[in-house]
Amino acid sequence: MSSDETNAGVDRMAGAEPVPGSAKSDPILVADGVRRSFGGLRAVDVEHLEVQRGTITALIGPNGAGKSTLFNLLTGFDRVDGGRWTFEGRAVNGRRGHQVARAGMVRTFQLTKALTRMTVLDNMLLGAPGQFGERMAGAFLRPVWQGQERLNTERALDLLERFKLVDKRHELAGALSGGQRKLLEMARSLMTDPTMIMLDEPMAGVNPALVQSLLGHITSLRDDGKTVLFVEHDMDVIMGISDWIVVLAQGQVIAEGRPSDIRSNRQVIDAYLGAQEESSEAAGSGDDGQR
Ligand SMILES: Nc1ncnc2c1ncn2[C@@H]1O[C@H](COP(=O)(O)OP(=O)(O)O)[C@@H](O)[C@H]1O
Ligand SMILES: [Mg+2]
Numbered sequence: 001m002s003s004d005e006t007n008a009g010v011d012r013m014a015g016a017e018p019v020p021g022s023a024k025s026d027p028i029l030v031a032d033g034v035r036r037s038f039g040g041l042r043a044v045d046v047e048h049l050e051v052q053r054g055t056i057t058a059l060i061g062p063n064g065a066g067k068s069t070l071f072n073l074l075t076g077f078d079r080v081d082g083g084r085w086t087f088e089g090r091a092v093n094g095r096r097g098h099q100v101a102r103a104g105m106v107r108t109f110q111l112t113k114a115l116t117r118m119t120v121l122d123n124m125l126l127g128a129p130g131q132f133g134e135r136m137a138g139a140f141l142r143p144v145w146q147g148q149e150r151l152n153t154e155r156a157l158d159l160l161e162r163f164k165l166v167d168k169r170h171e172l173a174g175a176l177s178g179g180q181r182k183l184l185e186m187a188r189s190l191m192t193d194p195t196m197i198m199l200d201e202p203m204a205g206v207n208p209a210l211v212q213s214l215l216g217h218i219t220s221l222r223d224d225g226k227t228v229l230f231v232e233h234d235m236d237v238i239m240g241i242s243d244w245i246v247v248l249a250q251g252q253v254i255a256e257g258r259p260s261d262i263r264s265n266r267q268v269i270d271a272y273l274g275a276q277e278e279s280s281e282a283a284g285s286g287d288d289g290q291r
Pocket of ligand 2: 067068069110
């Protein structure tokens with residue numbers, strides 16, 4: 001699968017220049033001066049970044065480049081040292097995870113956050129509007145409004161159908177394979193009908209058959225008009241489905257461009273991506289993007 005086949009004749013990037021921080025014609029997310037240090041380590045130091053609406057944008061870079069931290073910052077799961085960003089033209093910096101999700105920007109985690117002792121369906125319902133992670137305990141105790149509950153259940157079942165998990169709805173999430181948990185997490189993130197979805201290594205540890213179905217889901221999200229930003233290591237996957245690629249190294253955007261721009265950027269390939277194939281397995285198991 002080449003990018004030319006997948007994206008035949010379609011340039012969703014409309015004249016964007018392949019340079020770090022380049023302006024996009026219709027950006028859904030615009031970030032400025034986003035910084036985060038851990039002790040003396042500057043994990044994220046993004047000068048300017050725009051993500052084009054309705055595209056699949058890949059965020060790539062070596063282990064420790066700051067990809068997961070950038071996701072955490074943008075989606076309100078970690079606090080920045082500095083910076084501003086807008087989503088759909090509205091400032092969302094300083095908002096918490098559930099507020100960012102309500103604004104339409106959701107994310108999944110590098111290590112899945114499925115609650116293994118709850119059923120697949122209950123995991124989905126926790127993704128419903130107003131029931132986000134940090135308020136989970138409250139969700140159990142709160143009296144449930146029946147009408148909303150029914151709508152949420154309908155939506156959950158529709159999504160489970162689409163992700164081929166509906167037969168497993170009454171099973172514990174812990175009984176799912178790693179790949180099925182990735183699908184469950186993606187399905188759950190869609191409960192709020194987001195406009196932008198950020199996926200942190202959705203394919204890591206997933207068997208090849210499920211990788212194909214995950215890729216299909218990612219492209220159909222874009223076909224539904226949603227914006228996808230995803231972290232991935234496999235260069236074939238990246239080149240195959242991305243409209244645009246952002247390369248992060250030591251917290252900074254060092255390159256941006258279409259797959260063809262990045263492929264021909266020997267400096268990027270040699271210096272930052274050469275060792276990725278070998279290390280992607282270690283990244284899937286050892287790295288803790290959940291922090
Ligand atoms: N909570 C944290 N405390 C200390 N260091 C952290 C924390 N989170 C991330 N880091 C460090 O920040 C850098 C970027 O990490 P991360 O964003 O996970 O990279 P990536 O996802 O690109 O592999 C790494 O050096 C990592 O060890
Ligand atoms: Mg990571």
